[in-house]
Amino acid sequence: METSSEGVAEDAGAPAGAVAATAAVPRPVVAIAPASLSPSRAGDFMQCPLLYRFRVIDRLPEKPSEAATRGTLVHAVLERLFDAPAGERTAPRAKALVPGQWERLLADRPEVGELFADDPAGERLAGWLTEAERLVERWFTLEDPSRLEPAERELFVETELDSGLRLRGIIDRVDVAPTGEVRIVDYKTGKAPRPEYAEGALFQMKFYALVVWRLKRVVPRRLQLVYLGSGDVLTYDPVPADLERVERKLLALWEAIRRATETGDWRPRPTKLCGWCDHQAHCPEFGGTPPPYPLPLATVPDQARGGQDAQGTMGPD
Structure with a gap:
């Protein structure tokens, strides 16, 4: 599982956990050329090369979303349920884990508390947690955790x-x-x-x-x-x-990323998903201007031309 910000620091060559740390304690971000590839970041580049740049190279901050945060919460509950003996892995026990895992998530990532800053009575939060409980409960109709012992x-x-x-x-x-x-x-x-x-x-x-x-x-x-x-x-x-x-596709994808990194040519690819993007203020498609490119540029014209061609040929599979 990967959320929209997960893997950004790792792909940029920073230590694991760097994203959470920078969210909690703002500090200058040092741009590092991409050094690895995760499924989420591969998906970002295929969706929109400029989005990949914003997340991996510029490492622009993104607001937490209710959907992604609920996903993180549900994943934590399902992971923790397997700590219990097989016979105790029941739907009521799993649902009972939700409040505690939410508190743990808040402690680890205080920024997710902003999601409900305008909900002083806690009504929207209560509904959000109830939906998380429904998702956890539905899992029991799809798999039987009492018969599973994950490696x-x-x-x-x-x-x-x-x-x-x-x-x-x-x-x-x-x-x-x-x-x-x-x-x-x-x-x-x-x-x-x-x-x-x-x-x-x-x-x-x-x-x-x-x-x-x-x-x-x-x-x-x-x-x-x-x-x-x-x-x-x-x-x-x-x-x-x-x-x-898949390996051949990833190698071609990485070559396109390498060329874009060297030339600074990260082109936006408008889709219906743009409406959910946090970076419209920096995107030329919305009248914005990307931050100054923080990495050194190659000077070979053929590389720029090759990078443009590669970005135009990557599909979802």
């Missing part, structure tokens, strides 16, 4: 490909069967995509499968997306040829 939860994975590209991310859950077969599970608090968009949704999971394959030399038997918002489960069984295609 890993919130597992940070990282590997370096032969090309030198470093891939990293956080996997919600890894299940390992007695036979050694691996299942990668990711929780989504939104609704399942329509069938025509399912391939794009699986990109993140194939990314994780590639990392696990390169690390462990084992192709995961199953990739599973659990959509708590709609009560759907999307599964996919990868084969090596699938993951080799």
Whole structure:
């Protein structure tokens, strides 16, 4: 699982946790060229190269959102539930974890409290927490935690490909069967995509499968997306040829990022998602001006031309 800000510091080469620290205690941000790639940041570049720049290179602040914060809360509850013995992993127990995990989230990330700053009576917060409880409860209709013993939860994975590209991310859950077969599970608090968009949704999971394959030399038997918002489960069984295609795509994507980094040519790509972007004030599509580019620029004209071509060819898969 990755929220919109998760992985930014890591992709920029900063220590893990740097994003949360800068949010809590503002301090000057030192621009660092991208050094690794996560599923979220790969998705950012494919959606809009300029968004990638704002998040990874400029590291512009973003306001927390109710949806993303609720996702973080629900993930924390589902992770903590497995601390209990199998027979005690019940829906009432899981729902009872919600208030405590919310308080813990507030302590770790005080900025999320801004979401309800205009709610002195706590009515909107109460409704928001109730919705989180509903999502947690729905999970029990999709999986039976009393029959699961995850090998890993919130597992940070990282590997370096032969090309030198470093891939990293956080996997919600890894299940390992007695036979050694691996299942990668990711929780989504939104609704399942329509069938025509399912391939794009699986990109993140194939990314994780590639990392696990390169690390462990084992192709995961199953990739599973659990959509708590709609009560759907999307599964996919990868084969090596699938993951080799993902690797080639990531290498092409990284080359486009490298060229954009060297030339400073980060073009906006307008879509319907622009309405939710925090960076409209800095985006030329909305009459804004990006901050001065903080990294040194290459001077080879062919590189600029190549970067422009690469940015125009990346698709969702």
